[in-house]
Each structure stands twice: as C-alpha cells, then as structure tokens.
Amino acid sequence: MLWLCIHLPALPLEALSLPADEPVGIVETSSARRRVIALNEAARRRGLQPGAGVNAALGLIPEIRLLQRDAQAELQVLESIACWAYSLGTPVTIAAGTLDVWVEIRRSLRLYGGWPALRQHIAAQTRDLPYSRNYGIAPTLAASALLAHVGAGLQRPVARPAEIHAAIRDWPLHWLPFEPGVLDTLHGSGLRRIGEVLALPHDALGRRFGAQVPLSLARLLGRVGEAWETFEPPPIYRRRFELPGHAETTEALLFPLRKMLNDFSLYLRGRDVAVQRFRLRFRDLGRRLTQLDVGLLAPTRDPNRLLLVLRERLEKVSLIEPVQELFLEARRFEPASAAQDDLFQTGSAQAEGFDTLQERLVARLGADAVRSLATTPDHRPERAWSTGSSSHSTTIPSPARGRGWPEGPGEGRSMTVRPSPLTPLPQVGEGNRSTCAVADPCPVHPPRPFWLLPHAQPITMPHLLGPPERIECGWWEGCQEGRQAGRDYHLAEDPSGRKLWVYRELGETQWRLHGLWQ
Amino acid sequence: MLAATASVAFAPAAPPVRGAVDLNAIAGVWRGLGRTRPDSESTGIPALDQALLGGWPVGALSQMVSAEAGLGFSLVVPLLARLTRAGRHAALIAPPYIPYAPALRDAGVDLQQLLWIAPKDRVDALWAAEQMLRSGLYGAVALWSPALEAPIERRLQLAAETGRSIGIVAHAGAYGAHSIAAVRLQLKPAAAALSVEIVRCRGARPGQRVECPFPLRRAA
Numbered sequence: 262m263l264w265l266c267i268h269l270p271a272l273p274l275e276a277l278s279l280p281a282d283e284p285v286g287i288v289e290t291s292s293a294r295r296r297v298i299a300l301n302e303a304a305r306r307r308g309l310q311p312g313a314g315v316n317a318a319l320g321l322i323p324e325i326r327l328l329q330r331d332a333q334a335e336l337q338v339l340e341s342i343a344c345w346a347y348s349l350g351t352p353v354t355i356a357a358g359t360l361d362v363w364v365e366i367r368r369s370l371r372l373y374g375g376w377p378a379l380r381q382h383i384a385a386q387t388r389d390l391p392y393s394r395n396y397g398i399a400p401t402l403a404a405s406a407l408l409a410h411v412g413a414g415l416q417r418p419v420a421r422p423a424e425i426h427a428a429i430r431d432w433p434l435h436w437l438p439f440e441p442g443v444l445d446t447l448h449g450s451g452l453r454r455i456g457e458v459l460a461l462p463h464d465a466l467g468r469r470f471g472a473q474v475p476l477s478l479a480r481l482l483g484r485v486g487e488a489w490e491t492f493e494p495p496p497i498y499r500r501r502f503e504l505p506g507h508a509e510t511t512e513a514l515l516f517p518l519r520k521m522l523n524d525f526s527l528y529l530r531g532r533d534v535a536v537q538r539f540r541l542r543f544r545d546l547g548r549r550l551t552q553l554d555v556g557l558l559a560p561t562r563d564p565n566r567l568l569l570v571l572r573e574r575l576e577k578v579s580l581i582e583p584v585q586e587l588f589l590e591a592r593r594f595e596p597a598s599a600a601q602d603d604l605f606q607t608g609s610a611q612a613e614g615f616d617t618l619q620e621r622l623v624a625r626l627g628a629d630a631v632r633s634l635a636t637t638p639d640h641r642p643e644r645a646w647s648t649g650s651s652s653h654s655t656t657i658p659s660p661a662r663g664r665g666w667p668e669g670p671g672e673g674r675s676m677t678v679r680p681s682p683l684t685p686l687p688q689v690g691e692g693n694r695s696t697c698a699v700a701d702p703c704p705v706h707p708p709r710p711f712w713l714l715p716h717a718q719p720i721t722m723p724h725l726l727g728p729p730e731r732i733e734c735g736w737w738e739g740c741q742e743g744r745q746a747g748r749d750y751h752l753a754e755d756p757s758g759r760k761l762w763v764y765r766e767l768g769e770t771q772w773r774l775h776g777l778w779q
Numbered sequence: 780m781l782a783a784t785a786s787v788a789f790a791p792a793a794p795p796v797r798g799a800v801d802l803n804a805i806a807g808v809w810r811g812l813g814r815t816r817p818d819s820e821s822t823g824i825p826a827l828d829q830a831l832l833g834g835w836p837v838g839a840l841s842q843m844v845s846a847e848a849g850l851g852f853s854l855v856v857p858l859l860a861r862l863t864r865a866g867r868h869a870a871l872i873a874p875p876y877i878p879y880a881p882a883l884r885d886a887g888v889d890l891q892q893l894l895w896i897a898p899k900d901r902v903d904a905l906w907a908a909e910q911m912l913r914s915g916l917y918g919a920v921a922l923w924s925p926a927l928e929a930p931i932e933r934r935l936q937l938a939a940e941t942g943r944s945i946g947i948v949a950h951a952g953a954y955g956a957h958s959i960a961a962v963r964l965q966l967k968p969a970a971a972a973l974s975v976e977i978v979r980c981r982g983a984r985p986g987q988r989v990e991c992p993f994p995l996r997r998a999a
Contacts, residue, residue, distance in 0.1 A: 713878075
C-alpha cells in the first residue's frame with residue numbers, strides 16, 4: 262500500500278463559513294476546560310495563540326466571536342474531500358478525530374508514470390479546493406498521517422516501509438499519535454525526538470505504557486498490518502449547513518451557498534456524475550421551511566454554474582425572517598459528459614455558456630417568458646404560429662398542402678382547401694426584391710405581416726390598398742359557435758401611412774386590424 | 780504621431796515609415812464622410828447601409844424612435860435573417876405585438892435561433908437585455924421599451940461593447956432629448972415606404988433621410 266494522507270489543519274474554522282474581517286475563535290471543551298483551538302487571521306494578528314483558554318482570549322480581544330467546534334460540519338467536509346479523493350485512487354478512508362483523509366495511490370503512481378506526473382495531477386486537482394491542507398505520502402496510514410501533520414508535502418514521498426524510520430526520526434516526539442499522558446512521560450524522561458523513542462526496546466515500552474504503544478509504533482513502521490474502514494460515497498447527497506450568524510437577505514446566503522456547492526461538486530467529481538435537479542431548502546428563525554427545486558437544462562457539476570442559477574432563483578425569494586439553516590439534497594444523478602473537463606475548452610464551451618445564460622433567464626423570468634417561435638401548419642393566421650419551450654424548440658417544417666383530412670384533434674391539423682387569393686396582390690414598391698431577396702423554400706401563402714395583434718381590433722373603414730385574400734375559418738370547429746365561414750384579408754393603410762393587415766368577416770361590415778407590416 | 784499622420788495622408792504609396800501608425804487601427808481618427816465602418820452589419824437595405832456607413836454598428840446601441848409602437852421591425856428583420864442563418868442567436872425582448880412566425884420564416888429567419896423574451900415588467904426586460912448583450916452569445920438583441928434613462932442606456936451600451944453584440948432599442952413616443960446611442964433613427968410611415976431620418980450616426984452626416992421600400996416582396 263502507498264497512502265496519500267490529506268490533513269486539513271484549519272478545518273474547525275473552515276468548516277463554518279465565517280467573515281474574514283472580524284476575529285473569530287473556535288472553542289473546544291475537554292475535561293472541563295474550554296480552550297480556543299483555532300483562530301482566524303484577524304484574531305491571530307491581535308496576538309492570540311491557539312491553545313489559550315477562553316478567559317485569556319476574551320481578555321485579549323473582548324469583541325472576539327467564540328464558536329463551539331462543529332464536529333458534524335467537519336465530518337461533512339471530510340466526506341466531500343473523501344468523495345473527491347476517489348478521483349485519485351481507491352480505497353479511501355477518513356479519520357474525523359485527526360482531520361485526515363487517506364487515499365491509496367500505488368496504482369495511480371503506475372498509471373501516471375512516476376512521481377512528477379502524479380504530483381502535477383494532484384496539484385492541479387486540488388488547486389481550487391477551498392481548504393488549507395497538508396500532504397504526506399508513506400506506505401502506512403500512521404506514517405503518512407504523521408508526515409502530513411508535520412507538513413512534509415508531496416515533494417518527499419516515502420515509497421517503502423524501510424524508509425519510514427529515516428523520514429520520521431528527526432521530528433519532535435509530540436507528533437507521535439499517542440495519548441498526551443504518554444507523550445508527557447516520554448518528554449519527562451528526557452526524550453525529544455521520534456528517533457529516540459524508536460530506539461527504545463519495544464517490550465520495555467510495552468511494560469511501561471501498555472501493549473498499545475509498541476503496537477502503534479510497529480504499525481507506524483509498517484511491521485504490523487493496519488486496519489481501516491473503506492469510505493463509500495452515499496448514493497443520495499444530503500447536506501445540512503448551519504449558518505454561524507443569521508442571514509437576513511438572500512444576498513447573504515450566497516457566501517455559504519458557494520461553500521456548499523463547492524463541496525457538492527467535490528462529491529460529483531468523486532462519483533464521476535453530474536446533477537440536473539436538486540433541491541435547496543432553508544429554515545428561518547420561525548422554523549419555516551422554504552423549498553426551492555432547481556432544474557437545469559443540462560447536467561453539470563460546475564459549482565459556479567449552479568450558483569448562478571441559484572442566485573437568480575433566490576432574487577425572487579423574499580425572506581420573512583432571517584435564515585438559520587440550509588439543506589441541499591440531490592437524489593438523482595446523471596452520467597457526466599466527457600466534455601465537462603475538456604482540455605481545450607472549444608466548441609462545447611460556447612454551447613455551455615449559452616445553456617447557462619438560458620438557465621439564468623428562465624430562472625429569473627420564468628419558463629413561459631423565454632420563448633422560441635415556431636410555425637404551425639394551419640392556414641388560419643392566429644394559429645399558424647406557436648411558441649415552445651426555449652430549450653428544445655422544434656420547428657415544424659413548412660407543411661405540404663393537401664394532406665387530406667385532419668387525422669384527429671390537436672395542433673398539427675392541416676386543412677386541404679386554403680383558397681388562394683382571388684387575384685395576386687400587387688407588388689408594392691418595385692425595388693424591394695433586393696431588400697428581402699431571400700429564396701423561400703416553400704412559398705405557400707402571400708406575404709404576412711411581421712407583427713400580429715394578439716386579438717384583432719375593430720377599426721373604422723381603412724384605405725384598402727389591394728384586392729382581398731380570402732382565408733377560410735376553421736368551420737369544422739367554429740360552426741357550433743355560429744362563426745362565419747371566412748375572412749377577407751386586405752392590405753390597407755391608415756391616415757399616417759402605416760401599413761395594416763385588416764380583415765372583414767364574410768357578411769359583416771366591421772373591419773378588424775390583425776397585423777402590422779412595418 | 781503627427782509626422783506619421785502626415786506621411787500617410789500625403790504619400791500613401793510611399794513605403795511605410797519606421798514607427799508609422801496604422802490610422803485605421805485608431806478608433807478616434809476622423810476618416811471623412813462616405814467610408815464604411817469595418818465593424819457593422821448590413822441592414823439589408825442598400826440606401827440605409829450607405830447612410831449608416833455600413834449598417835448597424837456592432838458593439839454599440841442603436842435607437843429607433845417612432846410615434847407608433849412597433850414601427851421599424853421591418854428594418855430589423857433582414858438583420859435577424861442574416862445572423863440566424865449564419866448560426867448566431869438573436870433575441871427580441873418585450874416586443875409590443877406578436878412577432879409573427881410565418882412572416883419571419885418567409886423573410887429567411889431561422890426560428891430556432893431566435894428567442895422571444897416576454898418579461899413581466901420593465902426591470903426584467905432591461906436585465907435580460909443587459910445579460911444577453913453582455914454574454915456575447917447573441918449577435919443582435921432588440922429591445923422594445925419606453926425611453927431609457929441615461930445610466931441605463933450607458934449600462935446597455937457597455938454590455939453591447941463587452942459582448943460585441945448589436946443592441947437595438949426601439950421606443951414609441953416623443954423623440955428624446957439626449958441619448959448616447961451610436962445610431963439614432965426616427966421613423967415615420969410614408970406612402971409605399973418607411974421614412975427613416977438619421978438623427979445621428981457616429982462618423983456620418985446627420986439629418987439624412989432614407990426611404991426604405993415597403994417590404995412586400997411577392998404576390999403568391
């Protein structure tokens with residue numbers, strides 16, 4: 262075995278999303294003593310050291326914000342990292358108490374063809390990981406963890422068990438994974454370095470401290486096998502996130518959300534899947550749950566894209582009370598498309614950008630506000646067009662007239678007899694052929710206006726410019742309603758010179774405006 | 780700079796002077812009337828193209844003002860047709876009437892590439908216009924809106940510049956006092972034509988009038 266250990270030293274602080282500009286400390290209670298175990302940069306700059314008591318911390322920085330350590334949040338992050346670590350190798354195991362994640366990389370080493378290539382791969386993969394981390398590589402779990410805790414890094418991997426001794430002997434002995442009491446006794450005996458402890462006779466150590474100590478030293482050096490519990494990514498992703506303060510605006514939710522989505526994308530990358538639908542819920546101080554179901558046009562695992570869509574959705578939400586908790590849940594996953602981590606972001610990149618924009622438009626304006634246009638094979642002007650959902654618009658090809666009787670009720674009905682105009686419409690404006698010199702593949706009807714009125718408006722007698730075009734109404738639908746059988750459409754002009762498309766129902770005198778040309 | 784200008788202006792055939800500047804590469808240099816702007820898309824109407832120095836400016840806002848809502852769409856349709864058939868996307872935001880699909884298809888517009896945005900209110904319309912212009916994914920974005928306030932117009936102008944997109948803003952009503960649009964057109968219906976007055980066009984003489992023939996093209 263060859264283990265890569267990823268140690269997250271600042272996780273108690275980083276697991277909670279906290280503002281960077283005010284001093285914050287994480288407090289842990291152990292044996293009736295409350296100690297500050299982690300501090301952010303702002304608190305450290307004021308001279309406070311990790312390990313100080315709560316009273317000392319408050320004495321030094323009165324306005325410091327002290328938060329209880331959240332083991333649940335830390336475990337969630339460790340699990341996300343473990344999910345992601347599957348992209349480096351298998352098996353993966355975690356230790357929540359020491360904030361370590363291990364992944365076995367012997368086979369990856371062979372796959373990548375040596376240390377430099379593997380190191381480069383790990384560095385590239387972890388570049389956008391939002392947690393501070395240390396690495397250690399050794400053939401045993403304990404040795405790799407020890408190397409990670411001292412901050413050995415990726416540069417000096419220990420490949421064989423025989424090399425472990427040389428790699429760790431010069432470090433101070435308090436890095437050994439022993440109880441504090443054992444370490445104190447060893448220190449009190451005048452020992453300072455790990456090498457000095459390793460030089461002691463093992464049976465003597467066992468008699469002094471119990472069998473556990475020589476056993477863990479033997480495990481550290483790879484002389485005795487180690488046991489571990491393999492971590493499996495859960496099939497359903499469910500995360501709860503408690504906000505350290507209360508978010509009073511949806512804007513304030515974005516920061517914790519970005520963190521949640523980053524963890525989510527680690528999970529997705531580890532399982533090599535993408536997500537298309539997920540659910541975000543948030544609970545406010547009044548214990549009310551608000552639920553947002555988010556759907557995307559195409560599966561993705563890009564946290565920025567997920568955040569963009571969520572932001573548009575959140576802008577529509579008004580919070581009644583400050584939000585306390587966030588829940589993220591995804592049950593169904595889609596296979597990730599190979600193009601997602603394309604080396605050369607080429608053709609697909611623009612298409613994805615288009616999808617992203619479309620999703621944001623739909624998220625903010627609503628699905629019915631983002632429309633695509635299509636023509637429908639129907640000769641009645643108000644039915645000859647349709648809108649579709651923008652994501653998969655299907656334009657019905659120009660209909661071939663004369664298909665026979667309608668096959669049944671529905672949109673795709675086509676009528677065989679559409680009377681042609683009684684006489685051809687005159688060419689208005691001779692030079693206009695060049696204007697719209699577009700070869701139409703299927704000239705099926707006289708020109709139509711670019712604008713159609715949603716409802717025809719009654720108008721007074723217009724100045725008609727051409728002969729009528731008779732369009733039969735849908736008598737097979739309208740006869741029960743007593744509607745007339747046809748309309749005569751004309752090109753007309755109003756006093757200002759605007760070109761109108763007007764009609765008069767057969768046997769009526771009222772003119773109606775149905776379209777505008779210009 | 781001055782020396783370089785002189786050398787190009789008076790002796791264009793001479794070999795390039797060391798350190799000479801390509802005048803065409805400098806945006807602010809006035810190049811005289813009657814030239815075409817390199818970054819413009821033809822309107823599809825030769826007379827209008829000539830007056831606008833090539834057509835609709837790319838990466839800028841153009842403004843169309845008319846007394847009646849919706850007037851001027853026929854000037855935009857040829858642009859939509861060319862862009863969509865070249866595989867680019869185009870969008871109509873908050874049009875006053877229904878953009879009639881059969882007519883657009885007959886004019887050569889690829890309907891699959893055309894998006895119709897029908898927002899609930901003006902804020903959403905402006906937001907959508909800005910997003911689409913800025914994205915660079917849309918060749919042209921036409922917005923129907925009441926007259927724009929100066930800060931909003933500037934935002935849209937910047938968005939169009941960023942996305943190298945053609946922004947067309949149409950509004951009905953009185954001709955506004957001030958606008959930063961690169962092209963400003965005032966439209967009036969006329970007999971068998973649409974009368975277009977070029978109130979402003981960057982680099983061209985203002986006040987020209989072009990009669991755009993009524994775009995009816997065939998009988999049956």
